[in-house]
Amino acid sequence: DTAVSQTPKYLVTQMGNDKSIKCEQNLGHDTMYWYKQDSKKFLKIMFSYNNKELIINETVPNRFSPKSPDKAHLNLHINSLELGDSAVYFCASSQSVAGAEAFFGQGTRLTVV
Amino acid sequence: DAKTTQPTSMDCAEGRAANLPCNHSTISGNEYVYWYRQIHSQGPQYIIHGLKNNETNEMASLIITEDRKSSTLILPHATLRDTAVYYCIVRGLNSGYSTLTFGKGTMLLVSP
Numbered sequence: 014d015t016a017v018s019q020t021p022k023y024l025v026t027q028m029g030n031d032k033s034i035k036c037e038q039n040l041g042h043d044t045m046y047w048y049k050q051d052s053k054k055f056l057k058i059m060f061s062y063n064n065k066e067l068i069i070n071e072t073v074p075n076r077f078s079p080k081s082p083d084k085a086h087l088n089l090h091i092n093s094l095e096l097g098d099s100a101v102y103f104c105a106s107s108q109s110v111a112g113a114e115a116f117f118g119q120g121t122r123l124t125v126v
Numbered sequence: 127d128a129k130t131t132q133p134t135s136m137d138c139a140e141g142r143a144a145n146l147p148c149n150h151s152t153i154s155g156n157e158y159v160y161w162y163r164q165i166h167s168q169g170p171q172y173i174i175h176g177l178k179n180n181e182t183n184e185m186a187s188l189i190i191t192e193d194r195k196s197s198t199l200i201l202p203h204a205t206l207r208d209t210a211v212y213y214c215i216v217r218g219l220n221s222g223y224s225t226l227t228f229g230k231g232t233m234l235l236v237s238p
Contacts, residue, residue, distance in 0.1 A: 017169075046225060054211070056170065056228040069225060103169050113160050113217045113226055117169030 016040050019104050019118040026094055027126055034089045034121045036104030044068075044110050045087040047079060048103040050120070056103070062087050063110050094125045130214045135233040138208075144201040146232050148214030151195040157218045159190060160226070161199045163210040170213065170228070173199065204236045 017038045026032050038045060046069075047059040061069035065081040076092045087104060104118040131149040138144040150159065160175040174181055174188045176197070181188045187200040201208055213231040 055230075056164075058225045058227075061225055105169070113158065113175065113215070114172050115170075115226060117171070120167075120169050 015118075016116050017104055017106055017118040019102075019121050021121060022119065023122050023124075025124045025126065028094055028096060030094050031090070031092045032094060032123070033091070034102055034104075034123075036087045036089070036118060038085055038104075038106040038116070040106055040108075040116060041085075042106040042108050042112075042116075043084060044107045044112065045081065045084075046105040046107075046115065047087065047089050048105060048117075050101045050103060052100070059102075060087075060089075061110070068110065091123075094123075096125050099123055099125045130216055130229055132212070132214050132229065132232045134230065135235065138201075138204045138234060138236050140206055140236055140238050141203055144204040144208065144234055144236065146199040146201075146212050146214075146234060147196065148199070149196045150214070150216045153194050153216050154218070157216050159188065159194075159197050160215040160217060161186070161188065162213045162215065162226070162228070163208075164213070164231070165207070165210040173212075204234075206236050206238065208234065209236045210234060 019036050044063045046061045050056045059073045060079045062081045078090045081087045101120045101122050103120045105115045107115040161173040162170045164170045176188045190197045211231040213228050
């Protein structure tokens with residue numbers, strides 16, 4: 014069983030479209046994250062949720078809206094996609110907000126054309 | 127969280143030990159050293175962490191100097207599958223809502 018799973022793995026879309034990436038973890042963790050890895054391979058935190066509540070929002074444009082329907086899921090919705098949104102997006106989870114042993118998904122490669 | 131410095135890249139022959147250094151001279155007393163790696167096209171993977179004692183698990187060993195200003199991750203018998211970017215991260219146990227801050231890491235290339 015995959016601990017942290019993301020769908021889709023690849024996403025190609027046109028500028029201006031709205032898209033969603035889904036993430037699920039079956040580890041029973043309380044905390045989930047979204048990270049973005051750009052073309053230069055820098056991995057940066059975007060959001061963090063703890064028990065379905067947003068606790069970290071790292072200056073991400075409000076076109077990005079995370080949603081956590083329950084503790085096991087953290088989805089990322091992106092409105093009005095721009096070329097600069099092209100990146101690999103990773104979902105992760107940890108046991109708690111203090112837990113630094115995080116488990117990452119395989120990533121979603123988003124390409125905006 | 128304290129900043130870390132790692133070499134950009136390193137090479138290692140298959141079967142030999144890979145020793146990856148990390149400097150964290152501004153580390154404070156309650157900060158742990160974490161190591162992650164990212165194999166090409168995969169998500170980052172947790173390897174090991176420690177506070178001041180040396181640690182070993184099934185993946186690697188972590189050696190932390192007595193003054194805690196630097197550490198070394200040791201892969202005792204590197205294989206081709208260990209080729210990856212290795213990240214050294216310093217984070218406090220009680221960092222509350224802080225998250226992992228990834229730097230540039232070290233690209234380890236294991237060759238036959």
